[in-house]
Amino acid sequence: MARRYSAQKQIIEDTLAKMDHPTAAEVYEEIRKAYPQISLGTVYRNLGLMADDGEILRLSFPDAPDRFDPNAHEHYHVSCSRCGRIFDTDRTFPSELVRQVDRAVEACTGVRVESRVMMFRGVCAACRSGRA
Amino acid sequence: MARRYSAQKQIIEDTLAKMDHPTAAEVYEEIRKAYPQISLGTVYRNLGLMADDGEILRLSFPDAPDRFDPNAHEHYHVSCSRCGRIFDTDRTFPSELVRQVDRAVEACTGVRVESRVMMFRGVCAACRSGRA
DNA sequence: TTCCATGCAAAGCGTTTGCACACAC
DNA sequence: GTGTGTGCAAACGCTTTGCATGGAA
Numbered sequence A, B: 001m002a003r004r005y006s007a008q009k010q011i012i013e014d015t016l017a018k019m020d021h022p023t024a025a026e027v028y029e030e031i032r033k034a035y036p037q038i039s040l041g042t043v044y045r046n047l048g049l050m051a052d053d054g055e056i057l058r059l060s061f062p063d064a065p066d067r068f069d070p071n072a073h074e075h076y077h078v079s080c081s082r083c084g085r086i087f088d089t090d091r092t093f094p095s096e097l098v099r100q101v102d103r104a105v106e107a108c109t110g111v112r113v114e115s116r117v118m119m120f121r122g123v124c125a126a127c128r129s130g131r132a
Numbered sequence C: 001t002t003c004c005a006t007g008c009a010a011a012g013c014g015t016t017t018g019c020a021c022a023c024a025c
Numbered sequence D: 001g002t003g004t005g006t007g008c009a010a011a012c013g014c015t016t017t018g019c020a021t022g023g024a025a
Helices: A007-018 A024-034 A040-052 A095-109 B007-018 B024-034 B040-052 B095-109
Strands: A057-061 A064-069 A076-080 A086-088 A112-123 B057-061 B064-069 B076-080 B086-088 B112-123
Touching: A007 A024, A007 A040, A024 A040, A024 A064, A040 A057, A057 A112, A076 B095, A095 A112, A095 B076, A095 B095, A095 B112, A112 B095, B007 B024, B007 B040, B024 B040, B024 B064, B040 B057, B057 B112, B095 B112
Parallel strands: A076 A112, B076 B112
Antiparallel strands: A057 A064, A057 B057, A076 A086, A112 B112, B057 B064, B076 B086
């Protein structure tokens, strides 16, 4: 059941942890700087497996490659419609609010919520004031 | 600025309205029953344009084709992790809750929310009781 | 020794696009 | 008549996969 150790998976994990919602290709390019022999297929394979195992999050956006998030905890994702940057909500986000929404969703649809990938669009603070 | 009238766009719009979160291919197949001469490219083109204009919603899921929703109003999407069906929240969903979340998101990330595509996973009522 | 993970390259699939033609205006 | 939308098919980009090899257990 447990996966066999592999240096590549370790590197992918460590690299993802240092990046900000990268695509698989971005992870690949970053790793290649230090380990030019790694293959894109391996990066995809490991990211996919980690996402399936719930270790990390895979985020899908229209017309764009998937992005990965090492933080699999419940949080929201917000992308700025001007600069495209992606923000996470953090621990300061009231968790009762999340639970309240879960309950309202279940009341409305009958679905008992297990996980949330919630994406918002808006304009970030930097873009609203001066420049992006 | 206004788009020119086209019978195809009209059909696509009408067909989408009658379906439940279909993919572009599903819309195409449905239309083909009555209008076999329509082309897949036209379906994609029109759905894409409508989504860009905010007329309809385009939903992206990992490892699956995009799905389209004729209802562009603020609502949540919930997909059942067992049967894969997609549910919408409806007007009974408390809108103050949505606004509360928007405010909390802005407090947390600095992003002023303009639109929400919120997707949950869980197990629907049908799957929880008997069979799907 | 066993068999899972890798590297490589090709295939797969959803989606977009270029072009010639048709049709709304 | 002018220019946007269509049909068709080819191209595209992201992602997965088959296969031979290498390395963990």
